[in-house]
Amino acid sequence: MSTQPLLELKDVHKSFGPKQVLTGVDIDVAPGKSLVVLGGSGSGKSVMLKNALGLMTPDKGQILFDGVDVTRDQGKTREAMRARIGMLFQSAALFDSLTVWENIAFRLLNADGMKRKDAKERAIETLKQVRLGSDVADLTPAEISGGMQKRVGLARAIVSRPELIFFDEPTTGLDPITADAINDLIVEQTKALGAAAISITHDMASARKIADEIAMLFEGKIIWRGPASMIDDSGNAHVDQFVHGRADGPIQPAL
């Protein structure tokens, strides 16, 4: 069994003008494992994710995918990485001008050159995996609910059978029941694919459900990391405050 992390961030720094957002993030995820990164609003979770995905370039540090340095590469190496990953955006980020099935099959049609008929079949098959019927395939994203959009976003993330899936606040904006259903789907589909997952969230219910390991990002650094089962007994005051949702403690509310 491989012990090499699938994705590694080493001493990653990122600033916007005078504001230092990431101040030396060190984190990695092993193949098949699910890592959840917790952090308050403005803690740099999304910036960390965008750096890992190559949507931003770190000021300093290194990002390795399957042992290959992709920190500043936007060419073939980065594309090879993107062919092996999936991403569920916070707002689902479905393309308004395309139908649901065209959204799901976007990579298959455009990057992989699959025929439309085959791509549509695969998209409908993937819709079923996220508990949506084929009747939504020809609708546009504007014609389906927020929860269904999240499911379609998940279908788009898993359709190319990635080895690593990123989840950006997967349950934000959903009611607790729909959020729980999305969490179940995330667990089920990542396990079925044998994929690694990195999720960023501040939803503790989501974190408890989908994580093998949990890490805490605070002031641009990972300040704690441990098994999900240890989250209530972390011995870290920041983590305790966050887990129990208390206003008093070392973390100042983002007001």
Added chain:
Amino acid sequence: MSNASTKAKSGFPNPLQWLGGATLAMLGEVGRLSIFTGKTMGASFSPRWYPSQIVRQMIAIGFYSLPVVGLSAIFIGAALALNIYSGGSRFGAEQFVPNIVVLGITRELGVTITGLMLAGRVSAGIAAEIGAMRVTEQIDALKTLSANPFRYLYAPRFLAGIITLPILVLIADVIGVMGGWAVSTLGLGFDSTTYLRNTMDFLTWQDVTVGLIKAVVFGGVIAILGCYHGDKSSAGATGVGRAATFAMVGAAVLILAFNYLISTVLVDFGS
């Protein structure tokens, strides 16, 4: 420190400092727009292309602009004929109405009016659409799905702009001339056959070509300004609205500036 003290003493920023800052900001903007234009053109003239996106944009930019272009052209042609007749009658030159209408429409007004109308309808629309895609992370999603936004979003709009604008201008030319013809024959006492014969006799292919050259440039300007301002749109409804406004105003100003520059270069063409 000196900056703060200057502001504190006068209550206003130092004019030289303000001028320097504004100049640097403008040069920075010109640089960013130039790089964006280079990348868009590079993506437009090298594989890979997305034909379905190009066709979709040609319909959005070209076909759906036909009503506004046609209406604008007919009224401009009609007003031009009336004004030339009125002005020309002061020194007995009323008979030149067909000649001046066709020259004015093909070389100048057909293309400029079409460009300005599309700066409002298309450039602002592109900026709003791309801006909304930017703030809802759809452009980030494109990248993670291995699609280059310059190839998938911007090049199809640029190509559609430079292909459809000359076609729209040809249509505007015909409709504009017919607007002048309608007013002249129905209201100013011109004979229809004579009017059309004079128009065709006076018109040269060079006049039409000048308009078409301008149309290609204007089509590119409209698409690029829309894409550029949409791409750098900031979050929220205000950011997207501002992007649309900047795109429309920027495209309109650049169209007028390029119109003058191209006219200067081609002033002797066909004379």
